[in-house]
Amino acid sequence: AQSVTQLDSQVPVFEEAPVELRCNYSSSVSVYLFWYVQYPNQGLQLLLKYLSGSTLVKGINGFEAEFNKSQTSFHLRKPSVHISDTAEYFCAVSSNDYKLSFGAGTTVTVRA
Amino acid sequence: DAGVIQSPRHEVTEMGQEVTLRCKPISGHNSLFWYRQTMMRGLELLIYFNNNVPIDDSGMPEDRFSAKMPNASFSTLKIQPSEPRDSAVYFCASIPGPLNTGELFFGEGSRLTVL
Numbered sequence: 644a645q646s647v648t649q650l651d652s653q654v655p656v657f658e659e660a661p662v663e664l665r666c667n668y669s670s671s672v673s674v675y676l677f678w679y680v681q682y683p684n685q686g687l688q689l690l691l692k693y694l695s696g697s698t699l700v701k702g703i704n705g706f707e708a709e710f711n712k713s714q715t716s717f718h719l720r721k722p723s724v725h726i727s728d729t730a731e732y733f734c735a736v737s738s739n740d741y742k743l744s745f746g747a748g749t750t751v752t753v754r755a
Numbered sequence: 756d757a758g759v760i761q762s763p764r765h766e767v768t769e770m771g772q773e774v775t776l777r778c779k780p781i782s783g784h785n786s787l788f789w790y791r792q793t794m795m796r797g798l799e800l801l802i803y804f805n806n807n808v809p810i811d812d813s814g815m816p817e818d819r820f821s822a823k824m825p826n827a828s829f830s831t832l833k834i835q836p837s838e839p840r841d842s843a844v845y846f847c848a849s850i851p852g853p854l855n856t857g858e859l860f861f862g863e864g865s866r867l868t869v870l
Contacts, residue, residue, distance in 0.1 A: 675856050686861030694856055737855040744796040
């Protein structure tokens, strides 16, 4: 079985500042890792995913994440945030089956 | 192409009433999921269908909950009788195949309030 821990429940950040959202996972087998974003009153949509290959993954809206197998982490970063990045972000893990285990979510609030 | 379509978007009902939530997956997607989202428990997988067959319903909270997928383009989640603790946002999601190595496409959710 796999699980995901998002280390920060709330991250306030000023516009144009960088942001990092931390995610650690546990699994006894190889994993696939995902970051999803949920804007207010909407469903989740995929930001980026790691399946294999390069450990640095680039996603939509200027986000990127780095897979670190030794630290079992998949932290999400953006060098300069916008007001429109205010949302909830979910890290998720899958082990090549139908189950996607989500973290508890990190609420990012971008202030001007 | 239309995304996953859920209805109703909002439902307010009284305890004891029957609630039916509906989902139309993306055309061609043969795997469908129902999730529940609450502040306390986050996102929970309720049930997973593949080719209209329920594969895993271990997340369904209790017998008051039931889900069906009579065909590839329609699924329902029913709660009977509803209770205040069922208040949550219920999401439907679909993917093209059985393996979760790709993107889950979510609907916009059905927000249920049970008074």
